Amino acid sequence: MLVVCSDTHGADDPHLTGRTREAVDAADLVIHAGDFTTPAVLDAFRAAADRLVAVHGNADVEAVSARLPAAASTTYAGVPVAVTHTERGGATGLSLFGRERGAALVVSGHTHRPTVVDADDGGPTLLNPGSHADPRGNRPGHAELWGVDDDLPAVVRDVDRPASGLVGVVRTPDGDVIERIRVPLRD
Template identity: 40%
Template sequence: MRLAIISDTHLPRGDRALPEACVARLRAADLILHAGDFVELPVLEMLEALGPPVAAVHGNVDRPDVVSRLPERRIVTLPEGGVRIGMVHDAGPARGRLERQRAAFGDCAAVVFGHSHIPLHETSSDGAFQLFNPGSPTDRRRQPRHTMGEATVTADGRIAFALVDLD
């Protein structure tokens, strides 16, 4: 199973749009994960129209109609090995983040989050838990590139995350 992972799209804003390379990867995925900060409901609807199912959470700048459609946090259970991925927009301060999210999402193999716009892939010392932030495909802030993420989930439930540079 192939996952396409984005966060912090912050659309619409001026002439900003999802890069074509991002849209192509979203369309080719089996499941799209969005870790919040769509801003407006038509952005969610546009993602849903691409084809693959969308699992998402709301972010701190999302309009009320987005917030009413999406949870603050969620757990997605994938058919591949029953692997569970937690999702939240703001995973809190960097210090102790991995341990906090592992405790908050119990039996999840990974947590996907956004908010910081800083791409991150961190694995626990025992290798049993991963934390992943795809950065942003549209609002890189102080980061050198626009980014998104992908993950491959194998039949036995292993998850391999990868950051994708879009510039």
């Protein structure tokens, strides 16, 4: 399972509770789209995740920003993923960021609002998991994704699966599903 978090904004605690904690503990890969804020929170994520891909955000102190890039790329279940905290130009800027990197999925943060924008015109799916710890008036959230060839859990069995790619959900720390995600892998 791929787990996506962002905007923790912690001083010394990553605020991994409930389903968010369970998901991070079980994940093959955790992506964090920035704003850990302090080295202690970054280190706590590194300790909790078997594998962590992370970028810095605008609220991270210099000791965090110096350890993380502004953008990163990775793959999960053969799906290319591009990660940034924020990108000028909103959805259009994020889509261009993903296209430049050949990504099928672009992960971002910054708004604290869980958002999924489906791929259009062959572009990438855009995912902002929101903030599990500091939702700022939005529902708290993180994302969980699986490769379409994986043994899928019940929570995503009704998602319209692409021929190849990822399927998933944005969930609250309480485990409620906020939104479903479909990430087709284009040839």
